[in-house]
Amino acid sequence: MTERRLDPTTGEWTTFATARQDRTFLPPAGLCPLCPTTDPARPTEVPRAAYDIAVFDNRWPALSGHPPEPDVDGTALYEVEPARGAAEVVVFTSRHDATLADLPVSQVARLVDVWAHRYAELGARPEVAYVFAFENKGEAVGVTLHHPHGQVYAYPDVPPRVAVEMRAAREHLARHGTCVWCDVVAAEEAAGTRMVLGRGAVSAYVPFAARYPYEVHLSVRRHAGSLLDLDGAERRDLAEVLSAVLRAYDRLHGFSLPYVLSVHHRPTDGGDWDANSPLHVELTPLHRTATKLKYLAGSETGAGAFVADVRPEDAAARLRELLA
Amino acid sequence: MTERRLDPTTGEWTTFATARQDRTFLPPAGLCPLCPTTDPARPTEVPRAAYDIAVFDNRWPALSGHPPEPDVDGTALYEVEPARGAAEVVVFTSRHDATLADLPVSQVARLVDVWAHRYAELGARPEVAYVFAFENKGEAVGVTLHHPHGQVYAYPDVPPRVAVEMRAAREHLARHGTCVWCDVVAAEEAAGTRMVLGRGAVSAYVPFAARYPYEVHLSVRRHAGSLLDLDGAERRDLAEVLSAVLRAYDRLHGFSLPYVLSVHHRPTDGGDWDANSPLHVELTPLHRTATKLKYLAGSETGAGAFVADVRPEDAAARLRELLA
Numbered sequence: 171m172t173e174r175r176l177d178p179t180t181g182e183w184t185t186f187a188t189a190r191q192d193r194t195f196l197p198p199a200g201l202c203p204l205c206p207t208t209d210p211a212r213p214t215e216v217p218r219a220a221y222d223i224a225v226f227d228n229r230w231p232a233l234s235g236h237p238p239e240p241d242v243d244g245t246a247l248y249e250v251e252p253a254r255g256a257a258e259v260v261v262f263t264s265r266h267d268a269t270l271a272d273l274p275v276s277q278v279a280r281l282v283d284v285w286a287h288r289y290a291e292l293g294a295r296p297e298v299a300y301v302f303a304f305e306n307k308g309e310a311v312g313v314t315l316h317h318p319h320g321q322v323y324a325y326p327d328v329p330p331r332v333a334v335e336m337r338a339a340r341e342h343l344a345r346h347g348t349c350v351w352c353d354v355v356a357a358e359e360a361a362g363t364r365m366v367l368g369r370g371a372v373s374a375y376v377p378f379a380a381r382y383p384y385e386v387h388l389s390v391r392r393h394a395g396s397l398l399d400l401d402g403a404e405r406r407d408l409a410e411v412l413s414a415v416l417r418a419y420d421r422l423h424g425f426s427l428p429y430v431l432s433v434h435h436r437p438t439d440g441g442d443w444d445a446n447s448p449l450h451v452e453l454t455p456l457h458r459t460a461t462k463l464k465y466l467a468g469s470e471t472g473a474g475a476f477v478a479d480v481r482p483e484d485a486a487a488r489l490r491e492l493l494a
Numbered sequence: 495m496t497e498r499r500l501d502p503t504t505g506e507w508t509t510f511a512t513a514r515q516d517r518t519f520l521p522p523a524g525l526c527p528l529c530p531t532t533d534p535a536r537p538t539e540v541p542r543a544a545y546d547i548a549v550f551d552n553r554w555p556a557l558s559g560h561p562p563e564p565d566v567d568g569t570a571l572y573e574v575e576p577a578r579g580a581a582e583v584v585v586f587t588s589r590h591d592a593t594l595a596d597l598p599v600s601q602v603a604r605l606v607d608v609w610a611h612r613y614a615e616l617g618a619r620p621e622v623a624y625v626f627a628f629e630n631k632g633e634a635v636g637v638t639l640h641h642p643h644g645q646v647y648a649y650p651d652v653p654p655r656v657a658v659e660m661r662a663a664r665e666h667l668a669r670h671g672t673c674v675w676c677d678v679v680a681a682e683e684a685a686g687t688r689m690v691l692g693r694g695a696v697s698a699y700v701p702f703a704a705r706y707p708y709e710v711h712l713s714v715r716r717h718a719g720s721l722l723d724l725d726g727a728e729r730r731d732l733a734e735v736l737s738a739v740l741r742a743y744d745r746l747h748g749f750s751l752p753y754v755l756s757v758h759h760r761p762t763d764g765g766d767w768d769a770n771s772p773l774h775v776e777l778t779p780l781h782r783t784a785t786k787l788k789y790l791a792g793s794e795t796g797a798g799a800f801v802a803d804v805r806p807e808d809a810a811a812r813l814r815e816l817l818a
Contacts (some may be wrong), residue, residue, distance in 0.1 A: 171805050177703035178674050181662040184703040184800045191782065191803045232793070232801045241805070246670075247681050248702045302799075304792030312789025323793055331798030334654075338505040346570075350502050357571050378572045379501035379508040432796025454795055458515065465636025466790055468628030469556070469647055471778055472756025474655030475626075476508045477556045479515045481495050481565070 172232070173240035174326075176249040182330050185253050187232040195314045204261045204317035216261065223280055224261040225288065225322075231257035233323060235295075254297050256324035260284055266317050269426055270305065271416035273318075279409035285322070285433055286397035286405070292324040293438030300325045300332060300437050308428020310456050310463060320431070328437045332448075335434065339446040351447045354378075355389045364486040367414055367493060370407035371400070374415050376486040381476040382454040383464050384422065384485045386415050393447040395436035400449075412451065418492040419453070423460035430454045496556070497564035498650075500573040506654050509577050511556040519638045528585045528641035540585065547604055548585040549612065549646075555581035557647060559619075578621050580648035584608055590641050593750055594629065595740035597642075603733035609646070609757055610721035610729070616648040617762030624649045624656060624761050632752020634780050634787060644755070652761045656772075659758065663770040675771045678702075679713045688810045691738055691817060694731035695724070698739050700810040705800040706778040707788050708746065708809045710739050717771040719760035724773075736775060742816040743777070747784035754778045 171188045194203055203215045204224075216224045227234070233255030244250035262270055262281055270278065285303045292301045305320035306313050328336065342350035358364055358375040366374040366386055374388045388411055394400060400408070419427040432452045436443040456463045458479045469475045495512045518527055527539045528548075540548045551558070557579030568574035586605055587597055594602065609627045617625045629644035630637050652660065666674035682688055682699040690698040690710055698712045712735055718724060724732070743751040756776045760767040780787045782803045793799045 175703035177662075177701065177705075178666060179662055179678060179701075180658050181665065182658070182703075182798075182800075184705050184802050186802050186805060188803055188805050188808075190801070195786070242807075245681070247677055300797075302793070302797050304796050306789075306791040311795075312787065312791045321792060323797070323799075325797070325799060329793075329797035329799035330658075331796065334504050334506070334798070338501075338503055341505065342502060353571055354503060357569070377501065377503075379499035379506075381501075381508050430792050430795045432792060434796070452796060462519070463636065465630075467630040467636050468645060468754050468756060469626070469653075471635075471754045472628050472655065472758070472776060473624075473626050473647070473649070473653035474506075474658070475647075475649060475653035476506075477514070478508050478510050479512055481510065481512050483566075484512075 171241040172234075172238055172253045173242070174251045174253050178247055183327060185232045187230065187253065190230045190232065193230040193314060196316070199266055202266055202315065202317050204259070204315060204319055205266050206264050215259070221261070221264050223263065223277070223284055225258055225284060228257040228259050228321065233257045233325065251326075254326050256292050256298070256322070258288065258322040260303070260320045260322060262318040262320065268318050269307065270318055271413065271420050271426070273413070275406070275409050275413050278413045279406050282397060282405045282409050286400075288322045289396055289435055289438075290398055292322065295324065297326055298324040299439035300328050301435060302329065303433040305431040307431070308426070310428035311430055328439060332434065332437065335448060336437070336443070336446070339448065343445050349393060349445060349447050351389060351450065352393055355391055363483045366418070366486055366489045367411050369411050371404040372407040372411045374411050376482040376489070378482060380480075380482045380485070381478060382456065383458040383478070383480040384419070384455050384489065386453045386489070388412060388415070388451040388453075390447070390449055394449045395443060395447055396449050397433075397435070408451070414493055415453065415489070418489045419455065421492040422488070423457060425460075427455050427457060429456070495565040496562055496577045497566070498575045498577050502571055507651060509556045511554065511577065514554045514556065517554040517638060520640070523590055526590055526639065526641050528583070528639060528643055529590050530588050539583070545585070545588055547587065547601070547608055549582055549608060552581040552583050552645065557581045557649065575650075578650050580616050580622070580646070582612065582646040584612075584627070584644045584646060586642040586644065592642055593631065594642055595737065595744050595750070597737070599730070599733050599737050602737045603730050606721060606729045606733050610724075612646045613720055613759055614722055616646065619648065621650055622648040623763035624652050625759060626653065627757040629755040631755070632750070634752035635754055652763060656758065656761065659772060660761070660767070660770070663772065667769050673717060673769060673771050675713060675774065676717055679715055687807045690742070690810055690813045691735050693735050695728040696731040696735045698735050700806040700813070702806060704804075704806045704809070705802060706780065707782040707802070707804040708743070708779050708813065710777045710813070712736060712739070712775040712777075714771070714773055718773045719767060719771055720773050721757075721759070732775070738817055739777065739813070742813045743779065745816040746812070747781060749784075751779050751781060753780070
């Protein structure tokens, strides 16, 4: 059963994809489905003997271009729709044991280009309202395959967290006449206390009201709505800063740090978003210490109210120390 | 450092409480701070040799009646405020090794009375906009003490998840002229496919668009905004249904099931909420199978879009089979 259902008590859609229960779960390295195909009798998901970076449709998609008909009928109270959109896998490298932090900056820059390409191509589809590239890294955030990879989802609506951001940006614009994202980057550079690294077009900082321990946002210093607005040098700056922050992350507790990486862009729903520059990359680790995780418990899960344990200025100072 | 900071890019507050980093973490049973005090030389948090149920202020509060002054100054862009409110611990029983599911219904009913009492008392404080009772159960959701207990937070604003619910209810009322919560309970009872248990005043069902595996909501059949609207028999019904569902949960995978329990009420911010009856209890487990957890990864963390693996009708059927 694959379908989307609207919760009338929240106005939010849940995407159901029950076949995901059977998806490959932490296979041994020799059976990795993301490695190059070395034995034609045992093809992996990538039918090539070698590749630099690979993108393909997820075999267990939550969203797809040709979704099945829903399992239940909708009612006036309960809306149902096919799970239309896309779910792609992006394999960062053919090296099974690497992480994004291990890769040369040129390869990270190639990944940034792939994100931009998928944003353009998926965003151009009429049924797609939002393109979302992300990486789940580490078993602590639930990865089911260790080979370094991320995903791109194309949603048929603007998803809830992004809708919150867009509403806040619109209210800020109405009240102050300015782009909130531009104001935030300028404020972080002026204050300096939460800055992690600024290089060329890109600034990395711990958000003022960070919800996750050692959370870092990467923003572009100038007004930019998506990666398509960046030239090659700016994309390279983004790759360099991202790579440097990920290497600092791995020095934080002495192990390869799990995190979720999310790329936020302008929606592609045809709305008028030009006054805002939401392009940024969010890095959200879960480790509040080397041995303790931040769990999303009652306050976060039930009320949506985040309680944080790490002072953003302390997190930023620590990460600055750890930059190579 | 304890303070609240507003994120201008989302309009949401994060509560910082860095002293929580030092809170007691999974102590051995002999040093449990929630057990009765048996040796006056080593008092626990409960200075009594015996008790039925205990409520006291959290020693590491995120929110409190007399919060310290914020650590940073606010700006026009970045608002800061003291972390005003309350954070209480509710110890469900003096029995260290029990769980809520193990307790007699009479004790669960006593807990429901405590929730109602705290809602009335904390909600009457002028600085409190929302009272939120919850339980984090099991290490999978990050409990730091095994002794059965929950918490009550009193927030100075209506927290984000509740604000989403309130907005959806308001829009439903404007469009249909009815209370969305009443409509949902009626629809679930009529359909039956997602019902888990109905008894007296209370219905338990798997929500139509459930975000968590085996998620169950307990609602009151009649229009009720908070536990204060329920009489003794209705509260007893709630305790009975809750107890039955928790016992079914423990049979689901053959172990005591971790979950977050959240009690949703009307806000106490003085707003006009009478047209809605948001009172319900949400049970959100994380186990999608006996050995696999639902992680909040990229789609949920970065985009707020939930992807679910378990069909609500299947979850409800399974839980019905497991009711004693």
